[in-house]
Amino acid sequence: MEIDPLIFRLSIFILSIFVGYYVVWSVTPSLHTPLMSVTNAISSVIIVGAIIAGLSGNSDSIFNTSSIFGFLATALAAINIFGGFLVTQRMLAMYKKKKKDKQ
Amino acid sequence: MISANLSAIFYLLSGVLFILALRGLSSPETSRQGNFFGILGMIIAITVTFLSTGNFSTGFIFVLIFILVGGSIGAFIAYRIPMTAMPELVAGFHSLVGLAAVFVAISAFLNPEAFNLGMPGNIKLGSLIEMSIGAAVGAITFSGSVIAFLKLQGIMSGSPITFKGQHPLNAIILISIVVLIYLLCSTQSSNLFWILLVVSFLIGFLLIIPIGGADMPVVISMLNSYSGWAAAGIGFTLENTALIITGALVGSSGAILSYIMCKGMNRSFFNVILGGFGATEETTSSSSKEQRPVKSGNADDAAFLMKNASSVIIVPGYGMAVAQAQHALREMVDTLKKNDIKVSYAIHPVAGRMPGHMNVLLAEANVPYDEVFELEEINNDFANADVAFVIGANDVTNPIAKTDPQSPIYGMPVLDVEKCKSVLFVKRSLSPGYAGIDNDLFYKENTLMLFADAKKMTEDITKNL
Numbered sequence: 001m002e003i004d005p006l007i008f009r010l011s012i013f014i015l016s017i018f019v020g021y022y023v024v025w026s027v028t029p030s031l032h033t034p035l036m037s038v039t040n041a042i043s044s045v046i047i048v049g050a051i052i053a054g055l056s057g058n059s060d061s062i063f064n065t066s067s068i069f070g071f072l073a074t075a076l077a078a079i080n081i082f083g084g085f086l087v088t089q090r091m092l093a094m095y096k097k098k099k100k101d102k103q
Numbered sequence: 104m105i106s107a108n109l110s111a112i113f114y115l116l117s118g119v120l121f122i123l124a125l126r127g128l129s130s131p132e133t134s135r136q137g138n139f140f141g142i143l144g145m146i147i148a149i150t151v152t153f154l155s156t157g158n159f160s161t162g163f164i165f166v167l168i169f170i171l172v173g174g175s176i177g178a179f180i181a182y183r184i185p186m187t188a189m190p191e192l193v194a195g196f197h198s199l200v201g202l203a204a205v206f207v208a209i210s211a212f213l214n215p216e217a218f219n220l221g222m223p224g225n226i227k228l229g230s231l232i233e234m235s236i237g238a239a240v241g242a243i244t245f246s247g248s249v250i251a252f253l254k255l256q257g258i259m260s261g262s263p264i265t266f267k268g269q270h271p272l273n274a275i276i277l278i279s280i281v282v283l284i285y286l287l288c289s290t291q292s293s294n295l296f297w298i299l300l301v302v303s304f305l306i307g308f309l310l311i312i313p314i315g316g317a318d319m320p321v322v323i324s325m326l327n328s329y330s331g332w333a334a335a336g337i338g339f340t341l342e343n344t345a346l347i348i349t350g351a352l353v354g355s356s357g358a359i360l361s362y363i364m365c366k367g368m369n370r371s372f373f374n375v376i377l378g379g380f381g382a383t384e385e386t387t388s389s390s391s392k393e394q395r396p397v398k399s400g401n402a403d404d405a406a407f408l409m410k411n412a413s414s415v416i417i418v419p420g421y422g423m424a425v426a427q428a429q430h431a432l433r434e435m436v437d438t439l440k441k442n443d444i445k446v447s448y449a450i451h452p453v454a455g456r457m458p459g460h461m462n463v464l465l466a467e468a469n470v471p472y473d474e475v476f477e478l479e480e481i482n483n484d485f486a487n488a489d490v491a492f493v494i495g496a497n498d499v500t501n502p503i504a505k506t507d508p509q510s511p512i513y514g515m516p517v518l519d520v521e522k523c524k525s526v527l528f529v530k531r532s533l534s535p536g537y538a539g540i541d542n543d544l545f546y547k548e549n550t551l552m553l554f555a556d557a558k559k560m561t562e563d564i565t566k567n568l
Contacts, residue, residue, distance in 0.1 A: 009338075009342065013339075016348045019122055019352070020122075020355035021359065023352070024125060028131070029459060030472055031131065032363075033463045035459070036193050036360070036458065036459075037189075038137075042353065044203065045346055046334050046346060047152075048114075048148055049210075049218075052217060053207055053218075054165065056214050065213055066217065069206040069207070069209045069213070071165060075169040076200075076206070077173065078172070078173025079174070080177060080196050082176075084177070092138060094186075096466070
């Protein structure tokens with residue numbers, strides 16, 4: 001008897017929740033804001049669905065209702081990807097250690 | 104065009120890179136590398152998607168244009184946004200993830216062939232369930248985040264909006280969402296799909312309006328979590344490993360942050376989510392309000408106290424963000440350090456409007472992160488410190504949380520500020536904080552109130568040092 005591929009995806013999902021659980025607990029509290037902005041950026045990997053949707057039109061009609069929603073979703077996800085990663089980078093660049101210039 | 108198996112492996116790789124991106128945040132030194140892994144993972148995922156569709160016709164150009172337009176908007180926002188506005192920005196970004204999930208779900212529902220999910224009106228049952236859950240959670244994330252954004256931005260009042268029958272109404276709507284998903288999956292009716300979306304938008308809105316401004320750390324974390332679950336739902340629909348892994352990561356990340364925030368307030372998650380905190384408490388505090396003597400001082404007094412101290416602990420709160428006082432504060436601390444005074448910062452988990460809010464602002468003002476401590480790390484040091492400088496914080500310093508079981512904040516972990524030899528409390532007035540209760544600290548023998556704008560007071564103290 002064959003196993004439904006859904007079960008494999010479910011396994012990945014459940015295991016990833018556990019990975020996320022342990023990884024996030026090890027994040028230092030002072031970086032919780034960058035954590036939120038970077039999770040925001042990576043969850044925009046939903047852009048892969050948006051791209052497939054955007055490319056779903058055929059050569060006669062690139063624009064149909066379905067592909068238009070795809071294009072819009074692409075733009076929204078792109079805002080998040082660029083905005084999220086760049087603002088995270090901007091924040092992380094500010095975290096500096098104490099300079100050893102005292103005494 | 105690359106094979107489905109090969110692209111699945113690449114998606115797995117980008118999922119792993121995303122895990123490494125979060126892993127990097129365990130310390131500031133590795134964090135920048137982590138962010139780079141995240142970017143790399145994203146580039147791989149996008150490239151593989153293009154290659155696997157193998158469609159490089161006009162549609163491809165249009166997709167590129169939309170990525171470019173969205174990307175430029177995102178980059179522009181990322182560089183222009185002031186650090187104090189970070190909570191609003193994150194709430195705004197969450198709403199976009201939610202909306203993108205909804206759009207992808209709509210697109211998949213209208214044109215399932217493009218995703219290999221069957222025919223319109225005859226979508227594979229499993230995919231339809233996943234799709235409708237993804238769409239519903241996405242819609243809730245969107246409207247909830249929009250409300251959170253409006254509240255944080257001050258466009259909408261931060262005070263809780265409550266009305267009679269609110270909770271039963273929300274419960275009915277939530278049940279109707281489950282029923283709608285069930286009906287949708289058994290009938291495949293597109294009308295039900297649209298109704299499901301509208302109802303989900305509505306419940307996202309209704310869930311967030313009763314939650315007050317200072318509970319926003321929990322709300323933002325919760326919406327962060329929702330955006331992850333929405334992404335995972337879509338990931339199942341599209342059978343995409345990268346999306347499933349990421350959704351699970353983000354979902355659990357947001358859930359953990361919500362938990363940490365709730366623990367920081369000693370309140371249950373449901374207590375926060377049901378909302379109305381602060382709205383009901385105000386009546387009880389105003390009745391018992393009596394005039395108690397407070398000592399108030401000016402910048403000169405404060406400077407004198409600090410000059411004679413050997414160690415100072417700074418307790419920043421949301422008020423510092425509002426007054427944009429972080430740079431002035433750093434200058435004051437620099438002057439103190441020149442006088443050989445030991446300075447450290449104490450951050451309460453729920454200080455500010457989002458997790459880690461204060462840390463980012465201090466980092467922006469060039470405060471080294473190894474001078475900034477969390478509550479557990481520094482709380483014992485207050486007894487040995489000479490001066491505690493409370494700037495823009497209130498409830499998180501209230502000793503009543505340790506002494507009065509009647510108080511709404513009883514049991515909440517607080518900074519033991521009152522154990523310092525003297526306390527300087529910068530505040531505009533004696534008005535109670537978010538919890539609507541008086542802060543006993545104001546009336547302590549060793550507390551000196553500095554009534555002024557946080558930024559101006561800090562600058563004045565620096566001049567007097």
